[in-house]
Amino acid sequence: MVGAPLRTWVDGVPDDRVSVFDRGLHYGDGLFETFRVQHGRPCLWRDHRRRLALGAQRLGLPDLDTDRLLAEVRALSADRPLAVVKLLVTRGDGGRGYRPSRDARPRRILSLYPWPDHPPAWSAQGVDVILCQTSVSEQPRLAGIKHLNRLEQVLARDEWDDPAIAEGLMADADGRLVGGTMSNLFLVLGDRLVTPSLDRAGVAGTVRAAVIREAPALGYVIVERGVELADLFAADGAFLTNALIGCWSIRRVGGRDLGQAPLLVALASSIRRLAATPD
Template sequence: MTGLGSGGPAVGPGPLRSLIDGVPADRIPVGDRGIHYGDGLFETINLRGGRPCLWGLHVTRLHEGAARLDLPLPEIEVLHRECLALADGAPDGVLKLILTRGDGGRGYRPPAVPQPRRILALYARPDHPRAWLDTGVAVLLCRTPAGQSPALAGLKHLNRLEQVLARAEWDDPQIAEGLMVGSDGHLVGGTMSNLFLLRGRRLVTPRLDRAGVAGTVRAALKRLAPGLGYEMVEARLRPEDLSGADGAFLTNAVIGLWAIRRCAGRDLGYEPLPAALVAAVRGVANDPDWS
């Protein structure tokens, strides 16, 4: 492991500007439960033309996460209005939306009447190599296991230490992502992405009932797949299943889709992914009118 101070190209500049509870600010009170316990949720939102992409799917995931954590949600119209205000003048970028349970006393027990805190931060788009889009990416298999927690599986919650440790395992700029395996030996996905294997007309992705994050592009692809002539299937997958696939790719809201070319230093020998599939996924990931 290279140490937590080295993250390679994943480490970038801080936010361009931010809002806390609708007010321009960049400081969080020390009593915030998001700091103390990771008690909250977040969304990483792609901005195109100053507007959030996949907004409806981000909102759906927020609702699901808030319901499972018993976390009150602010009015969605307020969140949307603040997103647009923060993105004004920055046509393309990345917006991070964080919702914490707000301030609380010492101890795990949540306050009886929480006052959630909403944090919005605007970032520049990451400068990934063009080749990662055109010819695919190299990935590694992370040593850090993804712990199994059915109570939190699928949620984009604030407890991300496993991903921090996994991302610290490499500083090679030629490696785009690391694949994480659960403590049961099954693939969960990337440190920041969902994984898909192409098997004929089937798109096979890891089940997320034990660990992992249910991504918004993953949700979009579930809706797109039938119209493209594919069946999306959730299954238990192991690292060796990469060798028997016709192709593999990663998705998230910011990258859209990256085809996997190499894993653990070995060329997987895949043919290029179907152009219509790639175009459809990248299209919805960058379309603020798709929801």
């Protein structure tokens, strides 16, 4: 379980309180990003910035001042060699009712956290995952962006207490795999990297974007399509990505041995280097 933040800023100043009228609290009306930060430099910043811009456009939020945001991320984390910074952007205060105000003033909340202490074996030897019973809803307008409505992931993550289980895979209502509760999924099929299409559900992760962009240099062809459970068990290997874990290969799914192709070790190492590249 993640502990309390080391420090928090609200709208650019040290603070840890927000208004009870904030629409992020009432309706989940907003976005968030989680950055890996090294000596004050966020990794994959361009990908985070692009997703923020897309999310703001989808939700009808004003354009974000990403230059100011970058300066705040750097200042907040400058004294930490390796840390996590979480950003929340809400629509700001509002009255009762769903309709957002046309003159809303978005609120930004930045929190600094210590680097997570995941077992080193998860990177070196792969992870065990479960298949979650909680499904992912389809909503094309929200697909891909990192909006604040995360109750499905909360319910899915509550499905296991075993500390040996690193992640849970989630599917849509038709049983197609979408990704993990906090990660994106890739299958290795020969020289192809197959990842679930996220046009109807799921979060388009920043490391996922980097893998898609760099796949030719890594010797692979990217395929984005629907992924069935049978595809996972038939794959040469599979792995998970996000901004903090970089890359974890999947060792077992629901107690079933998935196996690892030898080439996956080198591939996972390359992806972890991508995830740890400051912009």
